[in-house]
Amino acid sequence: xxxxxxxxxxxxxxxxxxxxxxxxxxxxxxxxxxxxxxxxxxxxxxxxxxxxxxxxxxxxxxxxxxxxxxxxxxxxxxxxxxxxxx
Numbered sequence: 001x002x003x004x005x006x007x008x009x010x011x012x013x014x015x016x017x018x019x020x021x022x023x024x025x026x027x028x029x030x031x032x033x034x035x036x037x038x039x040x041x042x043x044x045x046x047x048x049x050x051x052x053x054x055x056x057x058x059x060x061x062x063x064x065x066x067x068x069x070x071x072x073x074x075x076x077x078x079x080x081x082x083x084x085x086x
Contacts, residue, residue: 009064011056015075022082023050029078030054032069041067 027047036043039060051057054071058064 007059009058011064011068013054013056013068013071015052015054015079017050017052017082020047020050023047023052025082026052026075026078030074037066040062043067043071 015023015026017026024047026047030052031045035051040060041056041060041063044055044057046053052075056064056067056071
């Protein structure tokens with residue numbers, strides 16, 4: 001295993017919304033899905049004003065990428081639903 005793959009990896013995403021209410025809706029929707037423990041990825045969501053902040057921590061870069069991609073798919077669906085139904 002390479003040295004870079006053995007280190008803890010972090011990814012922080014900040015997703016802006018038009019207002020605090022929509023950020024809170026996205027938070028409540030997306031915080032339901034917990035990362036499976038077998039993946040070794042910890043995900044923490046928080047809301048700061050109109051921004052949704054997501055922090056991923058993983059020992060394996062591949063698992064981090066997989067978790068982030070899955071989250072972004074869910075986030076995209078959430079944003080599209082909010083835009084449709086407001």
